[in-house]
Amino acid sequence: MPETIQPAQLVGSNPIRKEGRAKVLGQARYVDDITMPEMWYGATVRSNIARGRILSISFPPEIPWHEFTIVSAKDIPGENTIVHLTKDHPCLAAEYINHPDEPILLLAHPDKRVLPAAVAAVKIEYEVYPAVFTIEESEAEDGPQVWNPNPADVAHHHHLKNTFKTYLLQNGDPDEAFAAADFIIEGEYHTGAQEQLYIENNGIIGEYLGDEGVKVQGSMQCPYYVVHALELVFDLPREKCRVIQTETGGAFGGKEDFPSVIASHAALLAMKCGHPVKICYDRGEDMVGTTKRHPSRTRHRTAVSKDGRILGGTIDFAIDGGAYATLSPVVLSRGTIHAAGPYHWPHLIVRAKAMATNIAPHGAFRGFGAPQSLFALERHMDKIAGVLGLTPEEFRRRNFLKTGDQTATGQHLLEPVDMQALLTRALKEADYHAKIARYAESNKTDPIKRGLGFASFFHGSGFTGSGERRLNSLVEIDLTPDGRPRVLMGSTEFGQGTNTVISQVAAQALNLPYEAIVIAQPDTGHVPDSGPTVASRTTMVVGKLVERASRSLCLTLTNSGYVPRGYTPEEFQAGAIAYLAEHGECKVSARYEPVGEIFWDDEKYKGDAYPAYAWAVYVAEVAVDTRTYQATVTDFHALQEVGKVLHPILAEGQIQGGVAQGIGYAIYEKCEYKNGRMMNNQMTNYIMPTSADLPPIHVHFEETPSVQGAFGAKGIGELPMDGPAPAILNAVLNATGIAFNTIPLLPEDIFERMTRTSDTGSEALEPAVDRDTRVEAEVVA
Amino acid sequence: MIELNINGKPYTVDVPPMKRLLDVLREDLHLTGVKEGCGEGECGSCSVLFDGVLANSCLIPVLQAEGVEIGTIEGVAIGEQLAPIQQCFLEEGGAQCGICTPGMILATKHLLDKYPQPTLPQIQEGLAGNLCRCTGYSRIFAAVEAAAKLA
Ligand code: FES
Ligand code: FES
Numbered sequence: 001m002p003e004t005i006q007p008a009q010l011v012g013s014n015p016i017r018k019e020g021r022a023k024v025l026g027q028a029r030y031v032d033d034i035t036m037p038e039m040w041y042g043a044t045v046r047s048n049i050a051r052g053r054i055l056s057i058s059f060p061p062e063i064p065w066h067e068f069t070i071v072s073a074k075d076i077p078g079e080n081t082i083v084h085l086t087k088d089h090p091c092l093a094a095e096y097i098n099h100p101d102e103p104i105l106l107l108a109h110p111d112k113r114v115l116p117a118a119v120a121a122v123k124i125e126y127e128v129y130p131a132v133f134t135i136e137e138s139e140a141e142d143g144p145q146v147w148n149p150n151p152a153d154v155a156h157h158h159h160l161k162n163t164f165k166t167y168l169l170q171n172g173d174p175d176e177a178f179a180a181a182d183f184i185i186e187g188e189y190h191t192g193a194q195e196q197l198y199i200e201n202n203g204i205i206g207e208y209l210g211d212e213g214v215k216v217q218g219s220m221q222c223p224y225y226v227v228h229a230l231e232l233v234f235d236l237p238r239e240k241c242r243v244i245q246t247e248t249g250g251a252f253g254g255k256e257d258f259p260s261v262i263a264s265h266a267a268l269l270a271m272k273c274g275h276p277v278k279i280c281y282d283r284g285e286d287m288v289g290t291t292k293r294h295p296s297r298t299r300h301r302t303a304v305s306k307d308g309r310i311l312g313g314t315i316d317f318a319i320d321g322g323a324y325a326t327l328s329p330v331v332l333s334r335g336t337i338h339a340a341g342p343y344h345w346p347h348l349i350v351r352a353k354a355m356a357t358n359i360a361p362h363g364a365f366r367g368f369g370a371p372q373s374l375f376a377l378e379r380h381m382d383k384i385a386g387v388l389g390l391t392p393e394e395f396r397r398r399n400f401l402k403t404g405d406q407t408a409t410g411q412h413l414l415e416p417v418d419m420q421a422l423l424t425r426a427l428k429e430a431d432y433h434a435k436i437a438r439y440a441e442s443n444k445t446d447p448i449k450r451g452l453g454f455a456s457f458f459h460g461s462g463f464t465g466s467g468e469r470r471l472n473s474l475v476e477i478d479l480t481p482d483g484r485p486r487v488l489m490g491s492t493e494f495g496q497g498t499n500t501v502i503s504q505v506a507a508q509a510l511n512l513p514y515e516a517i518v519i520a521q522p523d524t525g526h527v528p529d530s531g532p533t534v535a536s537r538t539t540m541v542v543g544k545l546v547e548r549a550s551r552s553l554c555l556t557l558t559n560s561g562y563v564p565r566g567y568t569p570e571e572f573q574a575g576a577i578a579y580l581a582e583h584g585e586c587k588v589s590a591r592y593e594p595v596g597e598i599f600w601d602d603e604k605y606k607g608d609a610y611p612a613y614a615w616a617v618y619v620a621e622v623a624v625d626t627r628t629y630q631a632t633v634t635d636f637h638a639l640q641e642v643g644k645v646l647h648p649i650l651a652e653g654q655i656q657g658g659v660a661q662g663i664g665y666a667i668y669e670k671c672e673y674k675n676g677r678m679m680n681n682q683m684t685n686y687i688m689p690t691s692a693d694l695p696p697i698h699v700h701f702e703e704t705p706s707v708q709g710a711f712g713a714k715g716i717g718e719l720p721m722d723g724p725a726p727a728i729l730n731a732v733l734n735a736t737g738i739a740f741n742t743i744p745l746l747p748e749d750i751f752e753r754m755t756r757t758s759d760t761g762s763e764a765l766e767p768a769v770d771r772d773t774r775v776e777a778e779v780v781a
Numbered sequence: 782m783i784e785l786n787i788n789g790k791p792y793t794v795d796v797p798p799m800k801r802l803l804d805v806l807r808e809d810l811h812l813t814g815v816k817e818g819c820g821e822g823e824c825g826s827c828s829v830l831f832d833g834v835l836a837n838s839c840l841i842p843v844l845q846a847e848g849v850e851i852g853t854i855e856g857v858a859i860g861e862q863l864a865p866i867q868q869c870f871l872e873e874g875g876a877q878c879g880i881c882t883p884g885m886i887l888a889t890k891h892l893l894d895k896y897p898q899p900t901l902p903q904i905q906e907g908l909a910g911n912l913c914r915c916t917g918y919s920r921i922f923a924a925v926e927a928a929a930k931l932a
Contacts, residue, residue: 014874016871016872017871017874017876019879020870020871020876020879021863021871022879023876023879023882024863024867024868024870024871024876024879024882024886025814025854025855025857025858025863025867026813026814026815026853026854026855026857026882026883027814028879029813030816030880032813032816032817033807033813196914197914198878198880198914199816199818199824199826199878199880199881199912199913199914200816200818200878200880201818247879248878249816249878249879249880250877250878250880250914250915251878252914282817282820283818283819283820283821494878495877495878495879495915496877497877649873649874649920650874652874652919652920653874653877653915653916653917653919653920656916656917656918656919656920657877657914657915657916657917658917659917660916660917660918661914661917682819682821682823683818683819683821683823683824683912684819684821684823688912688914690909690910690912691904691905691906691908691909691911691913691918691921691922692905692906692909694917694918694919696919697917697919
């Protein structure tokens with residue numbers, strides 16, 4: 001690869017990762033690599049019950065408590081809340097406990113080795129209340145009410161008990177469809193919790209700087225979310241809450257909402273002890289105490305005609321939000337919109353709800369609700385095809401959305417969509433037809449049953465509906481003293497390639513070499529709020545802002561006369577230095593503006609749900625060993641249309657990483673709970689795929705540039721999480737003839753179904769019977 | 782006092798003999814390229830070379846490291862010059878968030894010492910003790926293959 005790539009070809013080429021050199025040298029500084037003079041260490045005392053009231057807290061004399069700083073809810077100068085969308089989530093539990101491992105006290109000490117014994121020594125007595133651990137227990141009419149900030153609401157709307165949020169997406173009248181249907185097909189689908197399992201745990205260093213306010217630095221996706229949380233906890237104005245992102249070792253959504261908690265904790269300890277305080281969780285604490293993917297239950301009822309057309313349907317989508325609302329309403333929203341998939345529904349109702357349980361709050365994880373509802377949909381599509389006697393391919397072909405159609409929210413698809421062609425190409429790349437014919441033969445005798453399955457799906461890029469307008473993101477570019485453009489934004493790098501892709505966009509727009517671009521460290525003291533680094537929005541939305549700001553920098557400098565038109569990199573740099581000498585500084589900015597008309601009605605849930613969509617067909621090949629009951633994925637093809645691919649190597653890596661997480665979600669990763677507490681909170685018993693577990697993951701792109709994104713790009717970050725699980729379970733059905741409707745699908749589940757004598761285990765099974773891997777399971781720890 | 786030999790240089794540390802080698806490297810010697818991902822021998826982000834063999838430094842009391850040649854990521858590059866393995870990780874996209882990367886590079890070094898031209902199954906097995914949550918491993922395999930070609 002050449003060191004310097006000509007600007008003309010920058011977008012679409014593969015310059016080396018901006019911060020890559022530091023990473024391969026082991027010189028990149030993650031939060032736990034940073035120490036400060038006089039720094040202390042913090043630890044968290046947590047509840048060991050799921051729900052109840054604190055009766056007393058005592059400190060046994062064997063610990064020299066005078067050496068420690070102890071923070072409780074009483075020490076919070078502002079509001080005792082971690083704000084996301086509502087204020088139900090306390091920073092520290094003051095009286096009531098709503099989930100196991102809920103933070104109650106914070107301890108700090110100069111020697112981190114003495115902290116575990118001190119944490120264990122604190123004695124807390126509780127009055128224990130009944131708790132709920134599943135969606136079913138949460139919605140049960142005679143069960144306890146575990147969440148509602150306003151009891152009067154429940155008195156009036158009994159169905160709202162324990163409900164964080166509901167949505168109703170209605171398009172036409174499904175009853176008409178059911179009346180006209182040749183077949184009505186029902187199914188129920190479940191997905192489990194999933195741990196993000198970034199290899200770097202959550203960690204933050206907090207400082208209290210007196211009149212200057214609080215300062216925190218650490219591992220995170222969204223510095224401005226943390227600013228917002230600190231403002232309330234410390235009752236300080238925004239400019240006195242400074243947040244800096246350090247190199248971040250993976251996030252996947254797991255560092256979207258949670259850093260607000262640990263940052264508040266570290267800063268509270270720092271305020272009280274007068275030292276910088278570092279809190280870095282170990283793996284066990286990170287896994288029990290931080291957010292995971294929402295478990296879900298989806299019920300489909302679909303009306304179809306005998307020629308294989310969807311006439312209409314209802315989808316009931318429920319997610320388990322855990323003990324506090326955190327981001328559940330928005331996760332639910334994305335799940336609701338994606339529940340309909342890339343199909344045409346003449347009549348559709350989606351009823352969605354997020355329920356409270358006494359489990360640690362569930363939060364953001366790559367895909368954000370879509371992997372759950374798309375798993376259900378794509379399993380259900382195969383089920384319907386089976387009932388109709390059509391192939392999964394043919395049934396989908398008769399119902400795909402196409403350019404100009406309306407989605408379930410009534411959005412007109414103005415940019416080109418060609419699911420038919422994507423499906424044709426994906427099946428061809430995977431050699432699907434020849435292989436299923438061959439395996440149908442070999443499966444008759446071979447104890448290893450092989451099969452292929454696929455999922456067709458879409459993923460919306462950017463915030464839902466009016467979200468981008470509300471975010472009102474801002475990007476700035478200034479000049480460094482040596483005349484290089486420096487991009488200032490709150491958007492963060494955590495492995496996905498933000499720094500690299502944004503540099504490519506800026507370099508291309510400025511007609512400068514990639515190496516000339518500087519990305520400022522995300523520090524809210526210096527960078528503007530370009531919105532959170534989530535929702536597959538950074539390349540598309542922030543990239544577009546960087547493109548616009550770059551053009552305006554170019555104009556500013558050329559109009560000033562310091563930089564000639566048609567400049568060389570050297571002329572640009574010399575002119576920039578001259579401009580700075582004259583004016584002292586040069587800063588341009590670009591603020592979000594919708595591209596074209598975007599209409600969204602939050603009340604009715606109608607309109608343009610996302611500025612753009614990525615479209616995909618994923619094909620999985622599996623082998624199920626009928627002697628060990630182990631399913632493995634033996635080959636995987638991921639085809640997607642994602643607009644212009646700005647950096648093919650990074651993009652391929654994103655897709656492969658997401659597919660690997662999707663394979664884990666489908667057949668390896670199970671969170672085992674007992675009384676609401678995760679029991680397998682170690683890497684030794686929570687099993688993520690290793691290099692020996694994964695198949696070759698072939699990545700294929702179609703590129704149809706979108707007007708929405710920088711140089712035609714659309715978002716790709718979350719997309720690859722959506723397709724693997726349904727594709728794999730559809731492949732297991734193809735291999736074994738058994739329909740599994742719950743993930744994760746582990747060998748014990750396959751064993752149970754293959755050895756069950758009462759029936760054949762076909763699609764005719766009562767959906768309610770196939771609920772074999774529920775969230776709450778008995779664990780032999 | 783415990784004497785250590787790290788990346789060919791002698792060090793003397795005054796630490797409890799049961800202190801984990803991982804913590805001695807990070808805290809006492811400020812060699813923070815070695816990372817802690819799990820603390821129980823599962824993730825490989827704390828990998829070091831222990832007399833040339835890949836080992837998890839979170840499981841090794843520093844006492845056991847006396848008299849052993851220890852290699853860490855800080856000893857892989859030659860001055861400012863990246864080693865071929867590092868260059869290949871960079872060019873092939875083998876590092877995303879980078880937290881597993883030091884361990885992966887040492888695992889690759891160990892693998893290529895054993896099998897200069899490894900097959901894909903040998904690569905998969907050789908790296909199976911090093912977890913990566915970002916890449917799905919494919920681009921890491923590509924980096925290893927590219928490094929083997931250069932050798
Ligand atoms: S930290 Fe040593 S193997 Fe994970
Ligand atoms: S690159 Fe992030 S864990 Fe491997």
